[in-house]
Amino acid sequence: MRREVRELEMKSHMELVQRVKIEEANLKALPAGDANQQTQKSTAIAQTETALTQLEATAPIGRVVIHIRPEVKAWRNTSADVPVRDATCW
Numbered sequence: 001m002r003r004e005v006r007e008l009e010m011k012s013h014m015e016l017v018q019r020v021k022i023e024e025a026n027l028k029a030l031p032a033g034d035a036n037q038q039t040q041k042s043t044a045i046a047q048t049e050t051a052l053t054q055l056e057a058t059a060p061i062g063r064v065v066i067h068i069r070p071e072v073k074a075w076r077n078t079s080a081d082v083p084v085r086d087a088t089c090w
Contacts, residue, residue, distance in 0.1 A: 002085075009060035017055050024048045 027045050032038040066082050075081055 006060075013055070013060045017052065020048060020052045020055060024052060 024045065027041065027048060030041055032041050066084075069075060069080075
């Protein structure tokens with residue numbers, strides 16, 4: 001895998017972990033009114049903690065998915081026009 005792809009994947013992975021941590025903190029800060037709300041809050045926090053644990057334990061696989069729309073003229077020479085390189089230069 002190319003160094004650039006690895007770096008991009010790692011950066012995206014770290015940003016995702018950070019977003020989940022922020023979401024977890026937001027959930028913990030929510031008030032818990034009645035018993036039903038407390039149960040929902042606890043469930044959401046537990047799910048977030050599970051997702052965070054799995055994210056932190058799993059390294060990015062090093063693949064980048066590029067969605068290409070069929071109308072090339074609409075995205076050619078714009079920020080959506082992704083530069084690609086020959087795979088033989090790894």
